[in-house]
Amino acid sequence: MVKLFEYQGKEILKREGIKVPDGRVVSDLDELMKRAKELNFPIVLKAQVLTTGRLKAGAIKFAQTLEEAEETGKELFGKEIKGLKVEKILLEEKLDYEREYYLSIIVSDSYKVKAPEIIFSPVGGVDIEGIAEKSPEKIVRFKVDYLIPFEVLETEFRKMLTKVVRDSDKIVEFVKKAYKVFVDCDARVLEINPIFLSKGDLIAGDCKITIDDSSVFRHPEFEFEVPRDMDRPSTELEKIAWKIEENDYRGTAYFIQLNEFNKLPSKGKGYIAFHGIGGGASMLAADALIKKGLVLANYADSSGNPPASKIYRLLKVILAQEGIEGYVMMGSVFASQEQWHHAHALVKAFKEIEKENPERVKDFPVVVLLAGNKEKESHEILRKEFGKMGYAFELYGRDHIYKPELIAERVVELVERYRVYKIQDTGESEL
Amino acid sequence: MVEPKAECVIQIRTGRIVIDHGKCEECKVYECAKACSLYGRNIIRIKNGKPITFLSDEEVRRRDNECLACEIHCPFDAVRVILDFPELDSFRRSFNGVSD
Numbered sequence: 001m002v003k004l005f006e007y008q009g010k011e012i013l014k015r016e017g018i019k020v021p022d023g024r025v026v027s028d029l030d031e032l033m034k035r036a037k038e039l040n041f042p043i044v045l046k047a048q049v050l051t052t053g054r055l056k057a058g059a060i061k062f063a064q065t066l067e068e069a070e071e072t073g074k075e076l077f078g079k080e081i082k083g084l085k086v087e088k089i090l091l092e093e094k095l096d097y098e099r100e101y102y103l104s105i106i107v108s109d110s111y112k113v114k115a116p117e118i119i120f121s122p123v124g125g126v127d128i129e130g131i132a133e134k135s136p137e138k139i140v141r142f143k144v145d146y147l148i149p150f151e152v153l154e155t156e157f158r159k160m161l162t163k164v165v166r167d168s169d170k171i172v173e174f175v176k177k178a179y180k181v182f183v184d185c186d187a188r189v190l191e192i193n194p195i196f197l198s199k200g201d202l203i204a205g206d207c208k209i210t211i212d213d214s215s216v217f218r219h220p221e222f223e224f225e226v227p228r229d230m231d232r233p234s235t236e237l238e239k240i241a242w243k244i245e246e247n248d249y250r251g252t253a254y255f256i257q258l259n260e261f262n263k264l265p266s267k268g269k270g271y272i273a274f275h276g277i278g279g280g281a282s283m284l285a286a287d288a289l290i291k292k293g294l295v296l297a298n299y300a301d302s303s304g305n306p307p308a309s310k311i312y313r314l315l316k317v318i319l320a321q322e323g324i325e326g327y328v329m330m331g332s333v334f335a336s337q338e339q340w341h342h343a344h345a346l347v348k349a350f351k352e353i354e355k356e357n358p359e360r361v362k363d364f365p366v367v368v369l370l371a372g373n374k375e376k377e378s379h380e381i382l383r384k385e386f387g388k389m390g391y392a393f394e395l396y397g398r399d400h401i402y403k404p405e406l407i408a409e410r411v412v413e414l415v416e417r418y419r420v421y422k423i424q425d426t427g428e429s430e431l
Numbered sequence: 432m433v434e435p436k437a438e439c440v441i442q443i444r445t446g447r448i449v450i451d452h453g454k455c456e457e458c459k460v461y462e463c464a465k466a467c468s469l470y471g472r473n474i475i476r477i478k479n480g481k482p483i484t485f486l487s488d489e490e491v492r493r494r495d496n497e498c499l500a501c502e503i504h505c506p507f508d509a510v511r512v513i514l515d516f517p518e519l520d521s522f523r524r525s526f527n528g529v530s531d
Contacts, residue, residue, distance in 0.1 A: 236522060239518075240518045240519050240522055243516075243518050248445065307496050307497040307498065308497060308498050308499040308500075309443075309444075309445055309446065309512070309514050310497075312499065312514060313514060313516055313519075316516060316519055317519060320519060320522060320523055340470060340500075341470070341498060341499075344470070344498060344499040344500055344503050345499065347503050348499050348502060348503060348512070381503065385503065
């Protein structure tokens with residue numbers, strides 16, 4: 001799922017006729033000073049970072065004067081909020097308000113719902129989770145039958161609302177517009193918290209929109225560089241990896257770097273490129289590797305029956321990471337996926353890399369657990385082809401699915417051997 | 432004068448299969464076509480002892496599953512599946528990874 005910044009979400013709300021506070025987005029201090037003059041003080045300075053709980057985290061500040069705005073701007077720009085660097089600030093006029101409401105529209109995958117759900121509360125603002133826990137009667141949950149136009153469902157929704165608010169007309173109108181935004185954006189989540197009731201008007205105080213990954217291609221207007229659910233800017237390699245997925249919907253080629261800013265204090269017992277097939281077992285395997293003291297450079301996944309060409313390109317990205325000391329694939333999929341496509345991709349990618357520089361990759365650990373459909377045939381291909389190459393290659397099958405610790409131990413041993421070789425034979429301490 | 436290589440190029444969805452027919456002279460096993468039948472979609476067939484396709488470009492792109500098997504299973508190193516990745520190529524010029 002891909003998140004939009006608050007200012008992007010508010011632009012969309014505004015286009016749909018939902019009121020938002022008068023505001024400006026700025027990217028540096030000069031722009032801040034120029035734009036702040038266009039607003040009526042006091043103003044709010046809201047750091048545009050993709051995280052929740054911004055008020056408590058110090059990402060939202062108030063300024064009574066231009067001088068205060070300048071001071072606060074200096075403090076916010078470049079600051080890290082929950083690990084995210086502030087690169088944009090939204091300046092908004094501070095509103096006087098009588099009440100705060102809460103609204104979210106989500107795609108609920110609860111087995112009881114399996115549909116869009118509108119969640120409304122007359123008690124908005126911070127800590128909505130606390131309200132849900134302490135006073136669940138103050139929350140209205142309305143399941144939307146998406147095959148029926150919302151206008152038809154309006155009466156039913158209004159009836160539910162009257163249990164928590166006296167004047168429901170404006171709220172119904174507001175929710176109708178918000179629901180249209182939710183549908184038009186192919187959103188998974190639209191949250192407006194708070195909605196201010198100010199001088200008789202409902203105004204969106206905040207806006208969080210999360211778009212469904214699979215719908216991103218329908219929304220070039222959002223200009224996502226890498227449409228993944230991430231709370232930091234993408235690395236160069238992640239951007240490159242996205243090119244594999246961008247126009248090819250056959251299976252998945254997921255890639256995320258875990259030590260993307262080279263902040264590693266040490267490589268532990270081995271700095272490993274990790275490649276899983278399918279979520280659950282791969283997570284277990286990754287955990288097992290970490291528990292043995294290995295450090296994962298990345299997490300990658302190629303599942304959903306991707307073609308060998310897609311797996312091959314993903315492998316090339318995985319192996320392009322600087323300083324890796326081994327490659328581990330853990331894949332056990334017993335659904336429709338034929339594992340020989342992974343076998344072919346592995347052979348092609350590693351063969352090409354060896355051809356480029358055979359000495360450099362000698363004894364480089366390549367540990368593969370490949371289980372599932374066509375396992376036997378896949379193992380034959382891998383054994384035959386890797387037997388001709390110089391990697392420290394080890395292959396495991398279905399007998400080892402529940403023994404990731406054992407494989408992790410082997411990886412540690414192979415990395416140790418590889419490190420010795422690298423220092424002795426090449427004088428290099430890493431790749 | 433060096434005889435130009437007799438090459439067969441088959442455009443697939445995200446790349447191309449390049450077959451060096453010069454290397455197929457000695458071949459009697461036709462592993463590329465067998466692999467294409469087993470792992471792929473019967474794109475490659477044998478005519479006069481050489482692997483070719485009888486399908487149109489459009490049909491190849493529609494049908495092919497890019498299994499790479501023709502390249503892996505050819506014992507004469509005559510088949511190459513070229514999968515361009517220009518973004519990675521330019522990145523790799525400046526990296527220090529395993530394939531450097």
